[in-house]
Amino acid sequence: MYEERNDEIEIDLRELFYVLLSKIWIIILATALGLGIAAVYTTAFVKPVYSSTSWMYVLSKSTSITSLTDLQMGTSLTQDYQVFITSRPVIDQVIDELELDMSTNELISNITVENPTNSRFLKITVQNHDARMAKTIVDRISDVSKDQMGEIMETQGPNILDYGHIPETPTSPSLTKNAMIGAVLGFVLAAAIIIVIYLMNDAIQTTEDVEKYLGMNTLGLIPLEEGVSKRSTRGHDRDAARVHKQKRKDSKKKKA
Numbered sequence: 001m002y003e004e005r006n007d008e009i010e011i012d013l014r015e016l017f018y019v020l021l022s023k024i025w026i027i028i029l030a031t032a033l034g035l036g037i038a039a040v041y042t043t044a045f046v047k048p049v050y051s052s053t054s055w056m057y058v059l060s061k062s063t064s065i066t067s068l069t070d071l072q073m074g075t076s077l078t079q080d081y082q083v084f085i086t087s088r089p090v091i092d093q094v095i096d097e098l099e100l101d102m103s104t105n106e107l108i109s110n111i112t113v114e115n116p117t118n119s120r121f122l123k124i125t126v127q128n129h130d131a132r133m134a135k136t137i138v139d140r141i142s143d144v145s146k147d148q149m150g151e152i153m154e155t156q157g158p159n160i161l162d163y164g165h166i167p168e169t170p171t172s173p174s175l176t177k178n179a180m181i182g183a184v185l186g187f188v189l190a191a192a193i194i195i196v197i198y199l200m201n202d203a204i205q206t207t208e209d210v211e212k213y214l215g216m217n218t219l220g221l222i223p224l225e226e227g228v229s230k231r232s233t234r235g236h237d238r239d240a241a242r243v244h245k246q247k248r249k250d251s252k253k254k255k256a
Helices: 013-022 024-045 068-084 088-098 104-109 131-152 175-200 207-214 230-255
Strands: 050-057 111-114 121-128 159-162
Touching: 013 024, 013 175, 024 175, 050 131, 068 121, 068 131, 088 104, 088 131, 104 111, 121 131, 131 159
Parallel strands: none
Antiparallel strands: 050 121, 050 159, 111 121
8 A cells, every 4th residue: 555645845934035035136126127117118108197177066146055955955956966067968068169089988987076075066077188178178067067057957057166277297197106016016026936936946955955855864065176166067077977988988899
């Protein structure tokens, strides 16, 4: 009968740490390379996106702020207006008036309408690759939605508290964020490759490996001569084997 043995791989975290420490220059190089690639890609190939925001106030001049009913009505109207701003009639009119080269769904995907908690304010944000165009679009959406709300809902439209401004800096992409992500990916990838290579290497290199994997004690070591590398000793061994083989051939010829 054969005894079945389950081979278990023991991982020494301290040993892994020293392995990574011995290859620290590779890890640093991979980290710097990942950071540089991410920064260059973000700068050269990713178009910046600018955001412009306008604000609208739902309660009209004729609404009494002290009335609870009016406040509840204002909250309901805020939710209705939030849906109405991105409706097809409003967006299509904005596209026609500004002669935008984009579809209705494309423009809607670049619009964000938010209602801050417990308020009757609407925050309309438009994103575009052109900073000036982002302001133009958000201003036109505010005007068109205000006019159409008054006509369709037969009530006074909301008041525009503030129109959009031309953004000076892009909101995305973030060069710092992308560069840090690239650096982390480079670090993790380099460390993972080093660890995998270390775990896949089953060669016996030290006396500790002999005792650990073979369960045998070492009786002695044959040191290399000072200044002689392993490759050179291998070359000497090959030359010695060739000389020995040639001597055997010569002795056989003499005997014959």
